[in-house]
Amino acid sequence: MSLRVAVVVGNPRPLSRTRRVAELLVEKLLSPGSYELEVIDLADHVDEIFAWPSDELAGLNASVAESDLVVFASPTYKATYTGLLKAFLDRYPANGLAGVTAIPVHTGADFTHALGPTFTLSPLLAELGAAVPGRGFYLALSQLEQLDEVVEAAAAEYAANLAGLAKVSAAASAARV
Numbered sequence: 414m415s416l417r418v419a420v421v422v423g424n425p426r427p428l429s430r431t432r433r434v435a436e437l438l439v440e441k442l443l444s445p446g447s448y449e450l451e452v453i454d455l456a457d458h459v460d461e462i463f464a465w466p467s468d469e470l471a472g473l474n475a476s477v478a479e480s481d482l483v484v485f486a487s488p489t490y491k492a493t494y495t496g497l498l499k500a501f502l503d504r505y506p507a508n509g510l511a512g513v514t515a516i517p518v519h520t521g522a523d524f525t526h527a528l529g530p531t532f533t534l535s536p537l538l539a540e541l542g543a544a545v546p547g548r549g550f551y552l553a554l555s556q557l558e559q560l561d562e563v564v565e566a567a568a569a570e571y572a573a574n575l576a577g578l579a580k581v582s583a584a585a586s587a588a589r590v
């Protein structure tokens with residue numbers, strides 16, 4: 414069965430470098446053909462982001478919640494993720510991302526806010542019930558020239574973390590038979 418994967422990009426500018434980084438992380442982490450990818454560029458949905466109710470946003474929220482793996486990516490704005498991404502995540506009820514494995518990704522001008530995805534976005538994803546397999550991934554714009562190597566290293570780290578979790582998961586499932 415194919416893995417259901419989503420990339421959610423919280424950049425008010427469409428087709429951003431942040432989006433490319435998130436898509437590349439998925440490409441590096443998973444083997445081709447093993448997954449179906451949906452990319453949600455929230456820049457395409459700003460008109461509806463504060464509309465309530467909104468069938469458009471409800472559909473996006475549901476689709477993300479039904480995914481197996483989601484990369485949530487944002488440029489760093491004022492030391493944290495964007496208000497656009499927060500507005501999207503605020504639309505979930507408690508535990509709205511239960512069952513989702515979530516990877517937080519920030520890009521930023523330099524390394525000043527490198528802990529941002531780990532210290533700001535990761536706790537929000539955990540609060541929504543998602544499982545976050547390790548530290549958040551941060552890419553400073555100065556690393557764009559080494560994008561391939563940097564993202565490859567991050568993907569290798571997530572793959573190792575996920576393999577460790579899979580062992581624990583198998584044992585925990587066996588205990589419940």
Ligand SMILES: Cc1cc2nc3c(=O)[nH]c(=O)nc-3n(C[C@H](O)[C@H](O)[C@H](O)COP(=O)(O)O)c2cc1C
Pocket residue numbers: 424426429430431432488489490491492493520521522523524525526554
């Ligand atoms: C409103 C605003 C606030 C920003 N605040 C920060 C910041 O606090 N720290 C930082 O490293 N970069 C900051 N930046 C720079 C962006 O994070 C950086 O340019 C981003 O990685 C660009 O991503 P993009 O090319 O996908 O738009 C800010 C940019 C904007 C427009």
